[in-house]
Amino acid sequence: GNSVTQMEGPVTLSEEAFLTINCTYTATGYPSLFWYVQYPGEGLQLLLKATKADDKGSNKGFEATYRKETTSFHLEKGSVQVSDSAVYFCALSGEGGSEKLVFGKGTKLTVNP
């Protein structure tokens, strides 16, 4: 079945550093891909998404490109802020067009001033 592998954390960066969180997937067909963010004590929020190969999702300075050839959807941000400290989850849609999402285990990011 569809699955997603996300780099393990935690990740600790200084403010204004470059961020990459790796995400690779295994899937049949053409899944949609998502990044979610969870701030402390909150539920998950959709950060960005891409629905087909070569699509780039972007939001709040974060970007990720749907790379079918490498089955990847890495999250990047050029200059992180303290307020970006959160847990980030990569996800993809299920097999056969299922609406059920498959989530990675999450990567905790801490940004220090």
Added chain:
Amino acid sequence: DVKVTQSSRYLVKRTGEKVFLECVQDMDHENMFWYRQDPGLGLRLIYFSYDVKMKEKGDIPEGYSVSREKKERFSLILESASTNQTSMYLCASSLNRGRGYTFGSGTRLTVV
């Protein structure tokens, strides 16, 4: 914006109690989901529903049941709460493929 509202942010219950976690969405979404989130285990799907009165088991349904009598409401029921059900419970809804989920703020349940 779609809102998914979970009735309680924090809940403390005793072992053996019957517990109801309520989730309501306001945007006519067909699909609704219940997850639990535990450190080191990520999100695990308990139950989901694609339509009123319809339910399907997720990955960890044991000890739980659900009810969906109206489209906007999806309830998670712990028939007899146990300490290993202490967790963060997240409800989500979605419209159709490619849109992703909208999550509620979560209910942190402690069973003592």
